[in-house]
Amino acid sequence: MEELMSLSPEKILLRWMNFQLKKGGFQRTVTNFSSDIKDSEAYACLLNVLAPECSVKPSAMSVKDLLHRAKLVLEHADRMGCKRYLTPKDIVDGLPNLNLAFVAHIFQKRNGLSKQMKQVSFVDGLSDDAQVSREERSFRLWINSLGISSYINNVFEDLRNGWVLLEVIDKIAPGSVNWKMANRPPIKLPFRKVENCNQVLKIGKELKFSLVNIAGNDIVQGNKKLILGKWYFNQLHRVYFYSNGTQQWITCTSDFQNNLEVNKCA
Helix, strand or coil: CHHHHCCCHHHHHHHHHHHHHHHCCCCCCCCCCCHHHCCCHHHHHHHHHHCHHHCCCHHHHHCCCHHHHHHHHHHHHHHHCCCCCCCHHHHHHCCHHHHHHHHHHHHHHCCCCCHHHHCCCCCCCCCCCCCCCHHHHHHHHHHHCCCCCCCCCCHHHHCCCCHHHHHHHHHHCCCCCCHHHCCCCCCCCHHHHHHHHHHHHHHHHHCCCCCCCCCHHHHHCCCHHHHHHHHHHHHHHHEEEEECCEEEEEEECCCCCCCEEEEECC
16 A cells, blocks of 8 residues: 555556556556557547446447547547546647546546445545645646646645746736746745746736735745635636637636636626
8 A cells, every 4th residue: 555655646547547457458558648548549448448338339449540539539538427638639649648637537537446445545645645635636637637848746845836837827828927037947946936936926916816915935835725725726717818819717616627617708
Protein backbone atom coordinates (compact mmCIF):
# COMPACT_ATOMS: atom_id res chain seq x y z
CA MET A 1 0.00 0.00 0.00
CA GLU A 2 2.81 2.44 0.88
CA GLU A 3 4.39 1.74 -2.49
CA LEU A 4 1.11 2.50 -4.27
CA MET A 5 0.53 5.74 -2.38
CA SER A 6 4.04 6.95 -3.23
CA LEU A 7 3.32 6.81 -6.95
CA SER A 8 2.36 9.85 -9.01
CA PRO A 9 -1.24 10.17 -10.29
CA GLU A 10 -0.06 9.18 -13.76
CA LYS A 11 1.64 6.02 -12.50
CA ILE A 12 -1.37 4.99 -10.43
CA LEU A 13 -3.74 5.42 -13.37
CA LEU A 14 -1.35 3.54 -15.66
CA ARG A 15 -1.23 0.67 -13.17
CA TRP A 16 -5.03 0.62 -12.94
CA MET A 17 -5.44 0.85 -16.71
CA ASN A 18 -3.05 -2.03 -17.37
CA PHE A 19 -4.80 -4.09 -14.70
CA GLN A 20 -8.09 -3.66 -16.59
CA LEU A 21 -6.46 -4.19 -20.00
CA LYS A 22 -5.01 -7.49 -18.82
CA LYS A 23 -8.51 -8.60 -17.83
CA GLY A 24 -9.61 -7.77 -21.38
CA GLY A 25 -6.82 -9.79 -22.95
CA PHE A 26 -4.91 -6.77 -24.26
CA GLN A 27 -1.45 -7.86 -25.34
CA ARG A 28 0.47 -4.62 -24.83
CA THR A 29 1.45 -2.67 -21.73
CA VAL A 30 0.57 1.01 -21.72
CA THR A 31 3.49 3.03 -20.37
CA ASN A 32 2.33 6.58 -21.15
CA PHE A 33 -0.68 8.66 -22.09
CA SER A 34 0.74 9.81 -25.39
CA SER A 35 2.26 7.45 -27.95
CA ASP A 36 0.85 4.27 -26.40
CA ILE A 37 -2.79 5.34 -26.77
CA LYS A 38 -2.68 7.14 -30.14
CA ASP A 39 -4.16 4.19 -32.04
CA SER A 40 -7.16 4.01 -29.62
CA GLU A 41 -6.81 0.24 -29.22
CA ALA A 42 -6.05 0.46 -25.50
CA TYR A 43 -8.98 2.82 -24.95
CA ALA A 44 -11.35 0.52 -26.84
CA CYS A 45 -10.29 -2.49 -24.76
CA LEU A 46 -10.50 -0.53 -21.49
CA LEU A 47 -14.01 0.73 -22.19
CA ASN A 48 -15.17 -2.69 -23.35
CA VAL A 49 -13.97 -4.17 -20.05
CA LEU A 50 -15.60 -1.46 -17.95
CA ALA A 51 -18.83 -1.06 -19.93
CA PRO A 52 -19.43 -4.08 -22.19
CA GLU A 53 -23.05 -3.00 -22.68
CA CYS A 54 -21.76 0.07 -24.56
CA SER A 55 -18.92 -1.76 -26.26
CA VAL A 56 -17.07 -0.83 -29.41
CA LYS A 57 -17.17 -3.71 -31.87
CA PRO A 58 -13.72 -5.29 -32.30
CA SER A 59 -14.07 -4.92 -36.06
CA ALA A 60 -14.21 -1.14 -35.62
CA MET A 61 -10.58 -1.15 -34.49
CA SER A 62 -9.55 -2.67 -37.81
CA VAL A 63 -10.34 0.65 -39.48
CA LYS A 64 -7.10 2.30 -40.56
CA ASP A 65 -8.37 5.85 -40.01
CA LEU A 66 -7.11 6.68 -36.49
CA LEU A 67 -9.40 9.70 -36.16
CA HIS A 68 -12.41 7.48 -36.86
CA ARG A 69 -11.22 5.00 -34.22
CA ALA A 70 -10.82 7.79 -31.68
CA LYS A 71 -14.30 9.08 -32.53
CA LEU A 72 -15.77 5.63 -31.79
CA VAL A 73 -13.96 5.53 -28.46
CA LEU A 74 -15.33 8.91 -27.42
CA GLU A 75 -18.83 7.89 -28.48
CA HIS A 76 -18.45 4.83 -26.23
CA ALA A 77 -17.35 7.08 -23.38
CA ASP A 78 -20.37 9.31 -24.00
CA ARG A 79 -22.67 6.31 -23.62
CA MET A 80 -21.00 5.63 -20.26
CA GLY A 81 -21.81 9.17 -19.18
CA CYS A 82 -18.24 10.47 -19.36
CA LYS A 83 -17.53 14.12 -20.08
CA ARG A 84 -15.39 14.87 -23.10
CA TYR A 85 -12.09 16.28 -21.95
CA LEU A 86 -10.60 15.89 -25.42
CA THR A 87 -11.31 15.47 -29.12
CA PRO A 88 -10.48 12.57 -31.47
CA LYS A 89 -7.51 14.60 -32.71
CA ASP A 90 -6.20 15.00 -29.15
CA ILE A 91 -6.11 11.20 -28.84
CA VAL A 92 -4.40 10.73 -32.20
CA ASP A 93 -1.91 13.51 -31.41
CA GLY A 94 -1.18 11.86 -28.04
CA LEU A 95 -1.62 14.96 -25.88
CA PRO A 96 -0.63 13.59 -22.45
CA ASN A 97 -2.39 16.05 -20.13
CA LEU A 98 -5.75 15.74 -21.87
CA ASN A 99 -5.50 11.96 -22.10
CA LEU A 100 -4.54 11.70 -18.43
CA ALA A 101 -7.57 13.81 -17.44
CA PHE A 102 -9.78 11.64 -19.67
CA VAL A 103 -8.56 8.40 -18.07
CA ALA A 104 -8.97 9.90 -14.58
CA HIS A 105 -12.57 10.79 -15.43
CA ILE A 106 -13.21 7.28 -16.76
CA PHE A 107 -11.87 5.92 -13.48
CA GLN A 108 -14.22 8.12 -11.49
CA LYS A 109 -17.23 7.13 -13.58
CA ARG A 110 -16.57 3.39 -13.63
CA ASN A 111 -13.37 1.85 -12.35
CA GLY A 112 -14.30 -1.84 -12.39
CA LEU A 113 -12.98 -2.45 -8.89
CA SER A 114 -14.70 -4.69 -6.35
CA LYS A 115 -16.17 -3.23 -3.16
CA GLN A 116 -13.24 -4.58 -1.21
CA MET A 117 -10.75 -2.95 -3.57
CA LYS A 118 -12.68 0.32 -3.43
CA GLN A 119 -11.84 0.55 0.26
CA VAL A 120 -8.46 1.61 -1.05
CA SER A 121 -9.44 4.55 -3.22
CA PHE A 122 -7.12 5.08 -6.15
CA VAL A 123 -8.63 8.49 -6.66
CA ASP A 124 -8.05 9.58 -3.08
CA GLY A 125 -4.52 8.27 -3.41
CA LEU A 126 -3.57 10.51 -6.28
CA SER A 127 -0.90 12.26 -4.18
CA ASP A 128 -3.63 13.73 -1.92
CA ASP A 129 -3.91 13.10 1.80
CA ALA A 130 -7.23 11.98 3.23
CA GLN A 131 -8.35 15.51 4.15
CA VAL A 132 -7.97 17.06 0.70
CA SER A 133 -11.37 17.95 -0.68
CA ARG A 134 -13.14 16.53 -3.69
CA GLU A 135 -13.23 20.06 -5.04
CA GLU A 136 -9.43 20.30 -5.03
CA ARG A 137 -9.17 17.03 -6.90
CA SER A 138 -11.79 18.12 -9.42
CA PHE A 139 -10.08 21.49 -9.86
CA ARG A 140 -6.76 19.73 -10.46
CA LEU A 141 -8.28 17.51 -13.14
CA TRP A 142 -9.86 20.54 -14.77
CA ILE A 143 -6.55 22.42 -14.89
CA ASN A 144 -4.78 19.39 -16.34
CA SER A 145 -7.49 19.08 -18.99
CA LEU A 146 -6.85 22.59 -20.34
CA GLY A 147 -3.84 21.50 -22.37
CA ILE A 148 -1.35 23.88 -20.73
CA SER A 149 2.32 22.95 -20.73
CA SER A 150 2.48 22.38 -16.96
CA TYR A 151 1.05 19.36 -15.15
CA ILE A 152 -0.01 19.59 -11.51
CA ASN A 153 -0.18 16.87 -8.88
CA ASN A 154 -1.36 19.07 -6.01
CA VAL A 155 -3.21 22.37 -6.34
CA PHE A 156 -1.82 23.90 -3.15
CA GLU A 157 1.81 23.04 -3.85
CA ASP A 158 2.04 23.31 -7.62
CA LEU A 159 0.27 26.68 -7.92
CA ARG A 160 2.49 28.43 -5.39
CA ASN A 161 4.96 29.88 -7.90
CA GLY A 162 2.15 31.56 -9.83
CA TRP A 163 3.34 30.25 -13.19
CA VAL A 164 0.63 27.61 -13.61
CA LEU A 165 -2.05 30.15 -12.68
CA LEU A 166 -0.71 32.48 -15.36
CA GLU A 167 -0.91 29.62 -17.87
CA VAL A 168 -4.50 28.90 -16.84
CA ILE A 169 -5.50 32.56 -17.13
CA ASP A 170 -3.83 32.85 -20.53
CA LYS A 171 -5.79 29.80 -21.66
CA ILE A 172 -9.16 31.16 -20.62
CA ALA A 173 -8.42 34.83 -21.38
CA PRO A 174 -5.85 34.77 -24.21
CA GLY A 175 -3.50 37.74 -24.32
CA SER A 176 -4.21 38.88 -20.77
CA VAL A 177 -0.84 37.78 -19.35
CA ASN A 178 2.27 39.95 -19.72
CA TRP A 179 4.78 37.14 -20.21
CA LYS A 180 7.69 39.60 -20.30
CA MET A 181 6.95 40.31 -16.64
CA ALA A 182 6.47 36.66 -15.68
CA ASN A 183 9.10 34.49 -14.00
CA ARG A 184 9.50 31.02 -15.48
CA PRO A 185 10.20 27.99 -13.23
CA PRO A 186 12.35 26.87 -11.58
CA ILE A 187 12.02 29.92 -9.34
CA LYS A 188 14.36 30.02 -6.35
CA LEU A 189 13.70 33.51 -5.02
CA PRO A 190 10.39 33.83 -3.12
CA PHE A 191 9.76 37.41 -4.25
CA ARG A 192 9.79 36.23 -7.88
CA LYS A 193 6.95 33.85 -7.05
CA VAL A 194 5.09 36.71 -5.40
CA GLU A 195 5.54 38.77 -8.58
CA ASN A 196 3.84 36.04 -10.61
CA CYS A 197 1.00 35.72 -8.11
CA ASN A 198 0.56 39.49 -7.97
CA GLN A 199 0.12 39.52 -11.73
CA VAL A 200 -2.45 36.73 -11.38
CA LEU A 201 -4.44 38.85 -8.93
CA LYS A 202 -4.03 41.99 -11.05
CA ILE A 203 -5.50 40.21 -14.08
CA GLY A 204 -8.23 38.72 -11.91
CA LYS A 205 -9.31 42.19 -10.84
CA GLU A 206 -9.28 43.34 -14.48
CA LEU A 207 -11.61 40.43 -15.24
CA LYS A 208 -13.92 41.74 -12.49
CA PHE A 209 -13.22 38.95 -10.01
CA SER A 210 -14.02 39.84 -6.40
CA LEU A 211 -10.61 39.48 -4.76
CA VAL A 212 -10.96 40.78 -1.22
CA ASN A 213 -8.43 39.97 1.50
CA ILE A 214 -6.14 37.91 -0.70
CA ALA A 215 -2.56 38.80 -1.63
CA GLY A 216 0.02 37.22 -3.88
CA ASN A 217 1.88 35.91 -0.85
CA ASP A 218 -1.23 33.95 0.24
CA ILE A 219 -0.92 31.89 -2.95
CA VAL A 220 2.84 31.51 -2.47
CA GLN A 221 2.21 30.24 1.07
CA GLY A 222 -0.32 27.69 -0.23
CA ASN A 223 -3.24 29.06 1.80
CA LYS A 224 -5.88 26.40 1.07
CA LYS A 225 -8.89 28.41 2.18
CA LEU A 226 -8.02 31.42 0.08
CA ILE A 227 -6.90 29.50 -3.00
CA LEU A 228 -10.06 27.41 -3.18
CA GLY A 229 -12.57 29.65 -1.43
CA LYS A 230 -11.61 33.23 -2.17
CA TRP A 231 -9.96 32.70 -5.51
CA TYR A 232 -10.91 29.98 -7.92
CA PHE A 233 -14.02 28.30 -6.60
CA ASN A 234 -15.77 31.63 -6.12
CA GLN A 235 -14.41 33.11 -9.32
CA LEU A 236 -14.03 30.47 -12.02
CA HIS A 237 -17.79 30.17 -12.20
CA ARG A 238 -17.48 33.48 -14.09
CA VAL A 239 -14.45 33.06 -16.31
CA TYR A 240 -14.20 35.54 -19.13
CA PHE A 241 -12.80 34.34 -22.41
CA TYR A 242 -12.87 34.91 -26.14
CA SER A 243 -14.08 32.22 -28.52
CA ASN A 244 -13.98 32.84 -32.26
CA GLY A 245 -14.05 36.57 -31.60
CA THR A 246 -17.19 36.35 -29.44
CA GLN A 247 -17.19 37.49 -25.83
CA GLN A 248 -18.55 34.76 -23.60
CA TRP A 249 -18.74 33.70 -19.98
CA ILE A 250 -18.05 30.21 -18.77
CA THR A 251 -20.36 29.30 -15.90
CA CYS A 252 -19.15 26.38 -13.79
CA THR A 253 -20.77 24.57 -10.91
CA SER A 254 -18.72 24.32 -7.71
CA ASP A 255 -17.59 20.87 -8.84
CA PHE A 256 -15.67 21.13 -12.09
CA GLN A 257 -16.57 17.52 -12.90
CA ASN A 258 -20.20 18.53 -13.26
CA ASN A 259 -21.80 20.36 -16.14
CA LEU A 260 -19.91 23.20 -17.80
CA GLU A 261 -22.35 25.73 -19.16
CA VAL A 262 -21.30 28.37 -21.66
CA ASN A 263 -23.51 31.44 -21.65
CA LYS A 264 -23.10 34.25 -24.12
CA CYS A 265 -22.79 37.70 -22.61
CA ALA A 266 -25.65 40.05 -23.20
